[in-house]
Amino acid sequence: MTHDYLQVDDLLTDEDRAIRDTVRDFAQTELAPHVAEWYDEGTLPDGLGPMFGKLGLLGMHLEGYDCAGTSATAYGVACRELEAVDSGLRSFVSVQGSLAMFGIHRWGSDAHKDQWLPRMAAGDAIGCFGLTESDAGSDPGSMKTHARQDGTDWVLNGSKMWITNGTFADVAVVWAQTDDGIRGFVVPTDTKGFEAHKIKRKLSLRASVTAELSFDDLRLPADAAFPEVRGLKGPLSCLNEARFGIVWGVVGAARACLEEALAYTGEREQFGRPLSSFQLTQRKLALMAVAVNNASLVAWRLGALKDAGTLTPTQVSYGKYANVRAALDVAREARTTLGGAGITLDHTVMRHMNNLETVMTYEGTEEMHLLSVGADLTGIPAFR
Ligand SMILES: Cc1cc2nc3c(=O)[nH]c(=O)nc-3n(C[C@H](O)[C@H](O)[C@H](O)COP(=O)(O)OP(=O)(O)OC[C@H]3O[C@@H](n4cnc5c(N)ncnc54)[C@H](O)[C@@H]3O)c2cc1C
Incomplete structure (x- = not known):
């Protein structure tokens, strides 16, 4: 880091520093020259996922499933170098790796992990994370989205607000009320009843896509739910x-x-x-x-x-x-x-x-x- 008066980067390991240099070089050459245009247009180009995936930035500090398995500090350094270009780009990586992939990695079944994590690590599948609702932001426990059981299926109804990567995600980790408390669901976005609409007129984080999601009698198999975790x-x-x-x-x-x-x-x-x-x-x-x-x-x-x-x-x-x-x-x-x-x-x-x-x-x-x-x-x- 320039003007590193406390010599913090000296505290990094050689591997962390190598990751820093690789990500900085990529961010400055591939992202920085274009970011003002993306911001101006309020969009992101296609193909960012595979670019990030190739560098090992997606689910970077997770183990297995083709994830890089780096230290948390190395992941932090990568976030620092991405956000030096734009917070929207770091948000893309955060939502993919720390929210959607971590959620599946930590709470998903083996089948969820096998189905999604390797593709998400490669950037071939993009994830989003649906917690916030228009009437439930700082107080997510008051969410209204709910899932009820119909036979062995789940039927999901409700909506989510401010969801990063929502319009182009392949899979959404959605949190919903059930008779058994709040539970997480792995929702392929091509499921009937799923809709995502881009939120326009943003004045902040414009190089990032933010969406409203809605679920209308969206039917999921029994194993779509995270098996164990309940509550917030x-x-x-x-x-x-x-x-x-x-x-x-x-x-x-x-x-x-x-x-x-x-x-x-x-x-x-x-x-x-x-x-x-x-x-x-x-x-x-x-x-x-x-x-x-x-x-x-x-x-x-x-x-x-x-x-x-x-x-x-x-x-x-x-x-x-x-x-x-x-x-x-x-x-x-x-x-x-x-x-x-x-x-x-x-x-x-x-x-x-x-x-x-x-x-x-x-x-x-x-x-x-x-x-x-x-x-x-x-x-x-x-x-x-
Ligand atoms: C660009 C963008 C991307 C986002 N991406 C995602 C995403 O991918 N997934 C997702 O689930 N969510 C996402 N969010 C939602 C975000 O997490 C919420 O906006 C945030 O939690 C705040 O909720 P809110 O907007 O409803 O504000 P509110 O909760 O209504 O808060 C408004 C103000 O009231 C204050 N306030 C509220 N309660 C109290 C209290 N008890 N005491 C004192 N002050 C209080 C708040 O601090 C804030 O200043 C995103 C938001 C934005 C803007």
Whole structure:
């Protein structure tokens, strides 16, 4: 990492560093030149899945089923390098690997795993994860989507909102109420009764497809349900995985903003001097550098804890809150240093800033993560 004042990347293993370099090279050469156009059009090109799959980025830290089986830290580093280009691209990989694939890997039957995971690891099958509903966001336990048994079949009715990759997914992991509590279902998206509609007019995470899903008497065989897990424990375990990727990913977005602010203010002159020579600008740059480095250290530490198998959900909430807030503040400050130029897609700062508004909201809002830490500190859950 440039300006790695705490030398965090020295703490990575050789393998993690090799993965960092490969993903960075791929992201900067194959993704960065096109991302402003994708963002402008509010879409993603076909074929990203197999490209990510070839690099081993999908379900990267999962074992078996053709997944790369890397350390959690290596997965984090990959998220960082992808999100240095755009949060939407990291979201694609997060939803595929940490939400859909992890869900199937952790809670699916052997048949689910055999059917889906190798194809998903290769990027030949894309997954999405349906938890949120229009009336059930921060409080997913109030979801209305339900599955009832009809003979041995399940019949699914309801809808899901804000579902990343929803329109082009081959398989959806859908969480629904049943007589036996909330359960997860593996739903091939070509099943009769499944519909996905793209959500338009987004001002954030535009290089990512977000959809509303609906299920109308969608009939599934008995074995479509995850066999064991009941209640919110299932979806929350997946979210915990994806949040870990965010803790790392946003360091990349913040770093990219710092780098752009440094480059721009070093070049542009006002009052006969480069912007970077003004004390107020240097203060901004220094504060950004401190924030990026501190966030990097938080990410590394959480990676070490995850690799040691001791990472707790409260620690993930801490990291998600701290790093997303830091990255958003860095992006906003970086944008000011570019003046008017900073509001265009010719530069990255405002694209990152807008993206980070979504990152602050999804996978548990900033408020939810602070409440989680608050509950841990006080022993009093204040969610309701
Ligand atoms: C681009 C995008 C992609 C997404 N992708 C997915 C996906 O793939 N799959 C999926 O299932 N979901 C996805 N989501 C949904 C996301 O997880 C939810 O938007 C998020 O959980 C917040 O829910 P909500 O939007 O309903 O907001 P609400 O829950 O209505 O919250 C609105 C505000 O109220 C605050 N609030 C709520 N309850 C409390 C409380 N008790 N105390 C204090 N403040 C509170 C919140 O913190 C927030 O600030 C995505 C969202 C976006 C924007």
